[in-house]
Amino acid sequence: MKKIYLPIALLALPVLSQAATAATQLEGGFKVGPAIILISMLVLFVAVGIIYRAKDTTDFYAAGRGISRVGSGMAIASNWMSAASFLGMAALMYGAGYHGLAYVVGWTGGYVLLLILMAGQIRKYGKYTAADFIGDRYYSQTLRAVGAIIAILISISYCVGQFGGIGLMFKWVLGVDYTLAVIIGGTVVLAYTLISGMLGATKNMQIQYVIIIISFLIPLFILTFKFDYFWILPQIGYGSVVSDVISGIPLNETNQLYNSLGHDFAIVPSPEFAMPWDSASGQTFFQWVAIAFSLMIGTAGLPHVIQRFYVVPKSRDARWSVVWGLFFICILYWSAPAYAVFGKILSANPEVGKLAKDAIVVYTAQLGNIHPLIVGLLAAGAVSAAFSTVSGLLVAGASAFSHDLYVKVLNPDATPKDQLRFARLGTILMAIIVAAIALANLALIGQLVAVAFSLAGCTIFPLFLLGIWWSGSNKQGAIAGLIAGGLVSLIALSYFVAEKSGIILPFNDFIRYWLGAWYFAWFGAPLAIIVNIIVSKITPETPFEIRKFLVENVHS
Amino acid sequence: MSDSTNGYHISFFKPTTPRARFNRQIVIWLASIWAVAIFGFQILLKIVEKPTPEPAYVTFQNIWAKIENGSSDIAEIQEFGQVSLSVLGKIDITDGEKIVLGNALSWSLYNLTADSAKTALIERIQNFEKIESEIKNISDPEYIQLRNGLTEDLSLVLNLKATDVRTKILPLELSSGNMLSLTEDSRYNLPAIMKKYLVHNQSFLTDSRFLGFPFHYFYTAVFLLILFVGLCWVYCLRADYRDKILGIEE
Structure with missing residues (x-):
């Protein structure tokens, strides 16, 4: 590990000494207190990772299947509550008002689908990874390999947003530029994942959940108390703030409350913040529905989420861990809109300037004049949220690379040592690719993460849904469905990337609206399911052993 | 018809095991509530809205x-x-x-x-x-x-x-x-x-207040999440009950 830490130290030292002279403003400048909190937290994570480090491949992939329901629920929540939840959701609502709630609903409602349609059955199927399930259920090594590649692509896509969040927070704390912040943050999270594997990660995820939720809630209690709203339950108390934003707060009703820059706690009437699909947001009813739907089915198709069900002892535990996980997740999701609405008022004066939306949670706390150490804790919580998700994603991606591609397809005779080496190589490769894409700063964190959901919704979700619930779905149907879902994904993402690169393809407006990069699964997933069904019906039926296994082991 | 005589075919619409039959019923109920609560409300919001x-x-x-x-x-x-x-x-x-x-x-x-x-x-x-x-x-x-x-x-x-x-x-x-x-x-x-x-876009759903919130905002940002946890909780209770009456042990 010395090889990994040395470049970090070499990179960080001159930067820290240079940044220490910068002024303490909303942006820029080295912040001592937050930096100490952040570093202490990272040391804690690495220490826990070392103590509980993976001893063999079973530990690395599935944490020995010895995690309790509540513990697994916490790990699900921590694994789930990424930078997109911690930073991105408030950013989306700050920028697009009610439209942002499509993400809140999508990222929580999907768990209902996941639970009632899949969770218990996935555990009963008894595989380690999503690709394992696909390969076995559809009796195809090719599909296993394709499933592994898709899992890697989804993990990369999901990680890009997380690296963006890590970069923003490291930038804020260290006062360095975004590029350097992404490199430093990415290196640290990579080192941590390599040390700990899934066992360390699962233990860490429970600690991380506590840090995430405490760091997120404390500033919110303070904000609602300071600005004279119902602070005992800020998740309800912020409702009056929403109404105040709609009707506006005139200067004679500010109760002499100010933001940290001395501006009155006042705002012009801004109904566009809360009114549905407001023209000011530039978003429509269709887009709201498409995003919510795509995120929901994407949730039920994300490899790293599905993989969490392998780490509980029984399918009953898998089910209850979802309930706990969703409850823990909702605590944060009930709270996130409050940051957006407080941020709206506190940054209403033009002197505040345009703030980076993805950091609005931290800026809101700063503008609310909350103690710098608590703001530092908030930023550390954001990093923790990103870390817990990235580590899970990198493990899922590495599992796909090593277990599903290398061992199951390329080298069945590989020793466990080789396997672990390839898992670590896969982790490093993924981290490098993710960091390179994150540096391009393509979109908001929440939007980048939503791409992964649509990709999962178009590819993995149909395979799992039909694979579990219809014995008639066969290899040919799965391949055809995967091609259909993959094509829709390819079209949507090609148009997105082309537009970001300044290239306008034919029918750009049409495709970008109906197959937007954050919600193309609304079309791709149903299409993949229909194609899968049609092709399965006209091709040889699923082998007897698979059908028998489904009936006797999964549904009995 | 037993599983062996039907050739071990199973689907959501033709569940051939007691567990799958039980699952299908509860999935239909919960998924219907889920879909109506989420999309039904947004459609209603769209229908009653007026540019104000x-x-x-x-x-x-x-x-x-x-x-x-x-x-x-x-x-x-x-x-x-x-x-x-x-x-x-x-x-x-x-x-x-x-x-x-x-x-x-x-x-x-x-x-x-x-x-x-x-x-x-x-x-x-x-x-x-x-x-x-x-x-x-x-x-x-x-x-x-x-x-x-x-x-x-x-x-x-x-x-x-x-x-x-x-x-x-x-x-x-x-x-x-x-x-x-x-x-x-x-x-x-x-x-x-x-x-x-x-x-x-406003309507009685956006103009009325509940716990300080505009009603539609409360419904989407707060209530739906409570409902999701509730649906999951109900499902788990029913699934445990199912395992008990079917004598399923893992």
Whole structure:
């Protein structure tokens, strides 16, 4: 590990000494207190990772299947509550008002689908990874390999947003530029994942959940108390703030409350913040529905989420861990809109300037004049949220690379040592690719993460849904469905990337609206399911052993 | 029909095991509640909504024709400036829209100023812009003095009350290079910008309040999440009950 830490130290030292002279403003400048909190937290994570480090491949992939329901629920929540939840959701609502709630609903409602349609059955199927399930259920090594590649692509896509969040927070704390912040943050999270594997990660995820939720809630209690709203339950108390934003707060009703820059706690009437699909947001009813739907089915198709069900002892535990996980997740999701609405008022004066939306949670706390150490804790919580998700994603991606591609397809005779080496190589490769894409700063964190959901919704979700619930779905149907879902994904993402690169393809407006990069699964997933069904019906039926296994082991 | 005689076929619509049959029933119930609660409500919201203008938009519609053809009186120009400020006070306007609205505001003030004081007004704003671009911190005393002076004087010109939050925005949105005329670009774009930011989709669902929230906002941001946890909880209880009565042990 010395090889990994040395470049970090070499990179960080001159930067820290240079940044220490910068002024303490909303942006820029080295912040001592937050930096100490952040570093202490990272040391804690690495220490826990070392103590509980993976001893063999079973530990690395599935944490020995010895995690309790509540513990697994916490790990699900921590694994789930990424930078997109911690930073991105408030950013989306700050920028697009009610439209942002499509993400809140999508990222929580999907768990209902996941639970009632899949969770218990996935555990009963008894595989380690999503690709394992696909390969076995559809009796195809090719599909296993394709499933592994898709899992890697989804993990990369999901990680890009997380690296963006890590970069923003490291930038804020260290006062360095975004590029350097992404490199430093990415290196640290990579080192941590390599040390700990899934066992360390699962233990860490429970600690991380506590840090995430405490760091997120404390500033919110303070904000609602300071600005004279119902602070005992800020998740309800912020409702009056929403109404105040709609009707506006005139200067004679500010109760002499100010933001940290001395501006009155006042705002012009801004109904566009809360009114549905407001023209000011530039978003429509269709887009709201498409995003919510795509995120929901994407949730039920994300490899790293599905993989969490392998780490509980029984399918009953898998089910209850979802309930706990969703409850823990909702605590944060009930709270996130409050940051957006407080941020709206506190940054209403033009002197505040345009703030980076993805950091609005931290800026809101700063503008609310909350103690710098608590703001530092908030930023550390954001990093923790990103870390817990990235580590899970990198493990899922590495599992796909090593277990599903290398061992199951390329080298069945590989020793466990080789396997672990390839898992670590896969982790490093993924981290490098993710960091390179994150540096391009393509979109908001929440939007980048939503791409992964649509990709999962178009590819993995149909395979799992039909694979579990219809014995008639066969290899040919799965391949055809995967091609259909993959094509829709390819079209949507090609148009997105082309537009970001300044290239306008034919029918750009049409495709970008109906197959937007954050919600193309609304079309791709149903299409993949229909194609899968049609092709399965006209091709040889699923082998007897698979059908028998489904009936006797999964549904009995 | 037993599983072995039907060749071990199973599907959601033809569940061949007791467990799958039980699952199908509960999935149908819960998924229906889930879908209606999420999408049914949004569809209802869409059906009952009506484009509702803010008072500022009504004012704009009443005065725009006169502003455009140059027949507006002082009170109407004041209202025009006020409306422009109402939109400038919103955070999410684009840079292009900001230029158009800044032109509308600056032009209003220029027109409301006596001819003899017009040059002095421009110089004063130019001076403020210069200081604004030079300072590193908004607590700079000279900057604050100039800003507050402009706020005080120009609020009177626009007939803004001291308690009006728009007074705080006023000096920050002025543009000395954009005062003399209402540009063609502004004339063309202003109606669309005003409509975009001052007309909202409202209904009884958005106008009624619950626990301080607009009802629709509470429903989507708070209640739906409670419902999701509740649905999952009910499912787990039912699944445990199913395992118990079917004698399933893992």
